[in-house]
Amino acid sequence: MSKRMQQALALLVLLSILLSFWVGYQRMVAEEHYNKLSFVVNEADARSFSGATGKTLAEVLSEMKKRGVFNILFKEASLGSLIQSGDLTVYKGYSLQSHPRYKDMEDNIPLKETMTYLVLENDTWLKNLKNFALPKIPGAVLYEKGKVDVLAVPSMLPQDQKEVPSASLGYEEVGIGFNQALADAVASMDMGIVPQIRTWKGIDANSMKLIYDEIKNLKNIRLILFNDPVIPGYPDEIQAFSAYFKNKDGKVLYPLGTIEFSDQIGSEKLAQNLDKWVVRLHTISNGEMRNFTGDTPQDKVLGKKAAIDRWQLAVKEREMRALLVRFWSMETPGLSYKENMTYLEDIKNALEEDGFVFSNGDFERLQMPQTPKLIILLIALGVASGLALLLDYLKFKRFAFFSGLFLYLGFVIGYLIINPTLALKAMAFCSVIIFPVFSMVYCFPNRKMTIARSVYSLLGMSLLSMIGALLMVGLLSETLFLVKLEHFSGVKLAHLLPILLVPFLTYIWMAPSPIDEIKNLLNQAINYRWAILSVLALVAISIYLARTGNDGMKISETETAFRQFLTDYLGVRPRNKEFIIGYPLTLVFFHFGAGKRAFWILTIPMVIGQVSLVNTYAHLHTPLAISLLRSFNGMLLGIIFGVLLLLAIHFIGALFDRYLYQYFDRSRHKGVFR
Secondary structure (H helix, E strand, O other), X not given: OOHHHHHHHHHHHHHHHHHHHHHHHHHHHHHHHOOEEEEEEXXXXXXXXXHHHOOOHHHHHHHHHHOOEEEEEEEOOEHHHHHHHOOEEEEXXXXXXXXXXXXXXXXOOOOOOOEEEEEEOOHHHHHHHHHHHHHHOOOOEEEOOOOEOEEEEEOOOOOOHHHHHHHOHHHHOOEOOOOHHHHHHHHOOOXXXXXXXXXXXXXXXXXXXXXXXXXXXXXXXXOXXXXXXXXXXXXXXXXXXXXXXXXXXXXXXXXXXXXXXXXXXXXXXXXXXXXXXXXXXXXXXXXXXXXXXXXXXXXXXXXXXXXXXXXXXXXXXXXXXXXXXXOOOOOOHHHHHHXXXXXXXXXXXXXXXXXXXXXXXXXXXXXXXXXXXXXXXXXXXXXXXXXXXXXXXXXXXXXXXXXXXXXXXXXXXXXXXXXXXXXXXXHHHHHHHHHHHHHHHHOOOOOOOOHHHHHHHXXXXXXXXXXXXXXXXXXXXXXXXXXXXXXXXXHHHHHHHHHHHHHHHHHHHOOOOHHHHHHHHHHXXXXXXXXXXXXXXXXXXXXXXXXXXXXXXXXXXXXXXXXXXXXXXXXXXXXXXXXXXXXXXXXXXXXXXXXXXXXXXXXXXXXXXXXXXXXXXXXXXXXHHHHHHHHHHHHHHHHHHXXXXXXXXXXXXXXXXXXXXXXXOOOOOOOXXX
């Protein structure tokens, strides 16, 4: 490739960098203004406090409002929840005759062993049974001519005791709407309603209207949540379903809530139809709350701090703006009431100190402007140019330009014609592979460096790697990525490929004669040192990959405490793999191992540091300012630890040379630093 061509490609990379800076600035402005929070509390918890303390529900809600609670969650009732609360009692087949008021039921109810009879003990839910249970359960019949109403539903006939739990699965999860009277009472206190809707089998246009008719009667709706793993209407009826959440002019009436760690199939498609107005919700479940309690007052204080730390982390680093608060010791709500009101105050105060604002219940939209397609195409051109420059540097001169051109044309076709989101993710993946590999190959040291020069080289290498992160930010700063309805794909592969590529490229491919190098390696007998190093490398890579991503290995309590310590004192915790492993051992490699083949294993931590730096920005739901601060903290601590490590090695070496050198065979040992 000619020098002019190289310069032209470098200019295209520079242009893509400048455009990505512009996109990143737009994103940071949007994220900075997206700072309003809102508490959400489950209506069942509020009623539990009311019943246990002797306070009216209005009094309990008033106390919560003083502490920032303006939204109440209403989970759609189900036949199972009414059975649990005692509003319905269950009789299988002929056992209905044993009900104390069987004679008050409609005459001649046909008794069948394949039917389950749900006796309505509370007339409050009669209308809901008519409106929801009958249309949703094929074959269901409501007998209401007597003094006691009975819903008969077809159910599985169990063959043995093990099948009994399965026999009720067909009807217990069926949603039957909301307690309208209770919702109206909450709304009358100027509090918002957050309905959580259940899905059901056999959804069609007629049954979807059931939800619309129920929702339109609820007042002060602030957020829509869904209860089950699949959104109602997915996949064919999502567009029709979304129309129920818009007015006649097509304006979206309520934002869609997504619950962290609870992926719901169809949410991305529904969000697209709701103009991407998505609010992310975080909660600590009742089961998890038990992990923060303790037997002693000191344990309780520490547990409460840990819980508040988790809320702060969710809000600051994962853009959570709806906070569904569950409470302590709800098995004794009367005793824990005051403690839980204080808990609300403490969460609110901690987040306000972090600069966030609690709204009166309304949820705002993350206002990220749409990046023009021309800008996206130009940024992608920078990624393709980077590939061409990398291949040219690696001596693939005949294929370099055409490989970059092929990559770019594939992106253009995918982005403009086939699948824009998939094309963006694929090009972003290429970006976080190409530039870190290029930086490590280009900056690979061939001779020992001073400590100062080692630090300078590490900074230069990291800046080149950051081009990959910056172009990824330019490509993926779309609202769907920021609210995590879409995410960067190929995280583990993006960590693994550079680990495999960089040692091969630096020690074999860039050697004067790559073929001879490969032959020498194949002909060389494997000694115990190479075997031990190889095993250690494989183990390290396996652990590294296992800890990568959200589904990685569970961390220990000690590491959790260490992470929180770093967060408390630095504001944003740097990644351990960068400042403990990657950067310090890279400095050791630059200072001692550069040009020495025996130190090849130190290329692995070097790769880990650079790949971790770049993939920090693959967490697109994390505010960009937080990611930048995380990278700065990691680099600063990594350089400090690395320099201290080098000085310690020098000190230990000097002691060895002074006091122990005399005991070794001087013909073989010439001094550690001589």
